[in-house]
Amino acid sequence: MSLKLTRSTHLFEQARKILPGGVNSPVRSFSAVGGQAFVATRGQGPYLYDADGNKYIDLVCSWGPLIHGHNHPIIRMAIEKALQNGTSFGVNSEIEIQLGQKLVDSIPSLEMLRLVNSGTEACMSAIRLARAATKREYIIKFEGHYHGHADSFLVAAGSGLASFGMSSSAGVPEKISAETLILPFNNVAALEECFSKYGNQIAGVILEVVTGNMGVVAPDLSFLKKLRELSKQYSSVLIFDEVMTGFRLSLSGAQGLYGIEPDLSCFGKIIGGGLPVGAYGGKKEIMQLVSPLGPMYQAGTLSGNPLCAAAGLASLELILEDSKIFYQRLDAGASEWRSLMEAHITRHSYPVSVAQMGSMLTIFFSPEKPKNYVEARTCDLEKFKSFFWKMLERGIYYPPSQFEACFLSTAHKPEIMERLAEVSLQAMDECFEMKL
Numbered sequence: 001m002s003l004k005l006t007r008s009t010h011l012f013e014q015a016r017k018i019l020p021g022g023v024n025s026p027v028r029s030f031s032a033v034g035g036q037a038f039v040a041t042r043g044q045g046p047y048l049y050d051a052d053g054n055k056y057i058d059l060v061c062s063w064g065p066l067i068h069g070h071n072h073p074i075i076r077m078a079i080e081k082a083l084q085n086g087t088s089f090g091v092n093s094e095i096e097i098q099l100g101q102k103l104v105d106s107i108p109s110l111e112m113l114r115l116v117n118s119g120t121e122a123c124m125s126a127i128r129l130a131r132a133a134t135k136r137e138y139i140i141k142f143e144g145h146y147h148g149h150a151d152s153f154l155v156a157a158g159s160g161l162a163s164f165g166m167s168s169s170a171g172v173p174e175k176i177s178a179e180t181l182i183l184p185f186n187n188v189a190a191l192e193e194c195f196s197k198y199g200n201q202i203a204g205v206i207l208e209v210v211t212g213n214m215g216v217v218a219p220d221l222s223f224l225k226k227l228r229e230l231s232k233q234y235s236s237v238l239i240f241d242e243v244m245t246g247f248r249l250s251l252s253g254a255q256g257l258y259g260i261e262p263d264l265s266c267f268g269k270i271i272g273g274g275l276p277v278g279a280y281g282g283k284k285e286i287m288q289l290v291s292p293l294g295p296m297y298q299a300g301t302l303s304g305n306p307l308c309a310a311a312g313l314a315s316l317e318l319i320l321e322d323s324k325i326f327y328q329r330l331d332a333g334a335s336e337w338r339s340l341m342e343a344h345i346t347r348h349s350y351p352v353s354v355a356q357m358g359s360m361l362t363i364f365f366s367p368e369k370p371k372n373y374v375e376a377r378t379c380d381l382e383k384f385k386s387f388f389w390k391m392l393e394r395g396i397y398y399p400p401s402q403f404e405a406c407f408l409s410t411a412h413k414p415e416i417m418e419r420l421a422e423v424s425l426q427a428m429d430e431c432f433e434m435k436l
């Protein structure tokens with residue numbers, strides 16, 4: 001079996017001449033799985049269509065925003081309606097205020113927020129605010145967590161449990177990366193050691209409460225509690241990066257699920273309904289430090305853009321119609337798919353594990369579900385690659401990296417999930433029959 005990707009190949013050749021690697025964001029080049037990436041022409045419901053007419057069940061859903069599937073008619077109509085009035089005003093519009101109000105109403109820890117244009121901007125601004133509020137410099141980040149591509153986050157662990165970061169990208173000055181402390185996730189001892197050594201210099205701690213960017217890794221509740229306790233004790237700002245998990249795991253995100261309130265939260269993805277948006281916010285006391293109320297500068301020509309706000313608002317309203325049933329239905333599909341795979345894995349003793357939180361799911365090619373980045377790195381990446389291609393050839397677009405999560409949507413109805421289960425078991429069987 002093999003895919004016809006003639007036109008995608010041709011378009012990529014053209015793209016490679018003008019875009020680095022032929023893409024505008026690295027993961028789209030399929031570099032972690034090798035082979036030709038496809039070029040999309042259309043998305044509808046659970047499906048993505050490519051330039052050669054192939055049709056895929058999409059498990060990426062634009063990396064998280066499309067919780068209602070592609071091209072949802074209500075979101076499309078909201079954008080079309082907003083478009084009648086123009087694309088950007090450069091002053092306040094009513095719809096951005098409405099989106100802000102929805103966020104504040106849904107998330108108890110949010111009293112004030114600022115809309116920006118991406119998750120990157122939200123996280124970058126949140127750590128600036130943490131530094132402004134504390135007049136300190138160090139930021140704690142966890143290994144394998146992704147907070148966008150601002151300089152302070154492109155940092156890898158050095159040696160030792162708690163280490164000063166080393167830049168993981170060319171162009172990031174060591175002076176900047178050295179102000180990010182990198183810790184292993186879910187490790188209370190490392191956290192305690194770090195706070196006892198540097199506590200009074202730590203401006204803030206940022207984390208993906210439920211991590212999606214090293215594959216799905218759930219937090220230990222005891223770890224989250226310790227984090228809240230230590231950040232309070234040392235007056236460091238606790239920042240939950242909910243760009244992925246906000247409105248994905250519950251109406252009030254991962255913080256609602258675990259019942260822990262951060263000082264600041266970052267959002268993006270779902271709150272833009274498929275258009276570019278981000279937001280950061282928290283209690284009034286800290287948000288009042290943001291310009292023009294306070295001394296911390298942050299701005300944006302297109303921030304609060306009316307089309308993005310319309311799409312985001314429509315997306316949230318679809319959830320809010322009956323949020324309890326919404327999440328029950330959404331999560332049930334993922335949960336059912338996981339149990340079918342787990343039964344199959346156990347029956348055949350495959351060295352594979354499945355991590356699922358709500359509608360986020362990762363198939364790890366390692367016998368145990370990873371608790372941190374070091375464990376995630378032990379996955380069999382060659383097996384993953386062959387699994388990815390076996391899925392794609394059968395019309396299922398699984399995320400093209402072991403270290404990513406599948407995002408399901410309400411458009412992934414039971415019959416789609418059945419097909420998904422059938423194909424994923426077949427693909428797994430073939431991966432392990434093959435003598436590599």
Ligand SMILES: *Cc1c(COP(=O)(O)O)cnc(C)c1O
Binds near residue numbers: 269
């Ligand atoms: C996607 C993501 C970001 C970055 O958002 P962009 O809109 O891509 O800049 C930040 N944090 C987390 C947890 C994300 O998943």
